[in-house]
Amino acid sequence: MSLAQLTCLGTCDGLPDGERGHSAYLYRLSGTVLLVDSGEPVARQLRARNIHPDEIDAVWLTHLHMDHIGGLFMLIQGFWLDGRKKPLPIHLPEEGVLVIQAMLRASYLFDQLLPFKISFIPHSAGQPVQIGLTKITPLLNSHLDQLRQSFGGQPGQRFESFSFRIETGTHTIAHTGDVGSLQDLDPLLDRDLDLLTCELSHLAPAALFEKISRANVRRAVFVHIGRALRKNLDELRHQAGAALNSVPHDFAADGDEYHLTP
Template sequence: MNRIVVLGSSSGMPDPERACSSILIEAGDKSYLIDAGEGCASSILRHKIDPFKIKQVFITHTHADHCIGIFMLVQMMHLLENKESIEIYLPEEAVFWFENMFDALYLFKEKLSCKFELKPITHDFLFKDENLSLRAHLNRHLMSNKEFISEENLPNKMESYSFGLDLGGERIFYSSDIADLQDIENLIEEADLLFCESTHINVEELLELVKRKKVKKTILTHIPEELEVREDELIKTAKEMEYENLKFAFDGLRINLS
């Protein structure tokens, strides 16, 4: 049985009860990590995940709450003497900087027991193996930085992605951080499961969208404190709108798939 495990469900603000953004997909005899926010390595151990099964990591964008845990993940793999190779996919603009950051942290590829390779995610990115397919969809989450980047002549390309997955015939969509719901509205039609961030959107508008698009189940993640206290209210609102399958993520949540 395929399964998704939520390893981190907080917003960009650290939370004593939640790690930063990260979910794990278990399929076949492998595991796939989507985002690696701060605390993901600890969450892997806390929730009794076998780290040796992680073969691919996919980073949606390079805000710290989605990527900074990758360095501790690799360090943990090294200390566990994992001899397997890990592919780390991340926005193309970040590959050079991450290679240098690994060196700056003395995580030299040549000295690690765990071998890893940084690979670029581009605008037409598609990953496919025997268990799943994952397609990247560019979103506008980082575009608010455009004017500053231009004025300062910075190299940042504002690459940020949402992911559409096919897993055992089930359609899953992972929004990651988005500018607004326009980034995903044409991508979630009849999805079996939507993981949607809840920091940069209006949840009531999301409920209208998922009902219109016939999304079977929606899980809110990337949850800010001010929304967390509204969980019961929003689930009640969803039911009043005749949408029965809204759930708030929490660290350790396990979702069994077919």
């Protein structure tokens, strides 16, 4: 029996893609179901897999780039029309709370209209959140640091981007989100991982594979794979195979599922 399962709903990077959706990952973990990021067309992807709105316990957003939140509003409209009843906690960078609430009102998705209550819970870096048997810890990364340097100073805009450590009691999973440098992986790789879900758009593949090979990772799934990289996927596979040798790994496509057993 699988105690933890990842379904990749959207695996492309920030560029529009004819075959792949933007970032959205469904984790089924010891009775808790998390949707990590909600890139479009996440509502369609869930519907296509007959996943009822009430199955999802919480949404966790890594950062506010559109390829990670662009499907959120349609997701909520879909939950409304498909009859979600369960409260919906959305865990997110604090700077997103007011703007997302405003956009929901602007698109007529009023609190009083929805048959479920949405709560917005800002990430607190390093502070774990318990949902059922699962503990999720948001960890700040440097993905938005350069943007902060160029465009910072707007009130309320903090340029925060997070990776998540997810502990189920039986498994430890790291989800990188988008990162800024290889060093962002350090706090994730400092313990044994049953699964590393790792983005591939902002890291040099050779250095990444080498770093993973030195860590204690039982399985790696590479996501957020851009056009240029996918053109050379065979070469990348070869490179990963040589560097990672005994670590099972895969370059995920939309719909791919991974099951972790004890």
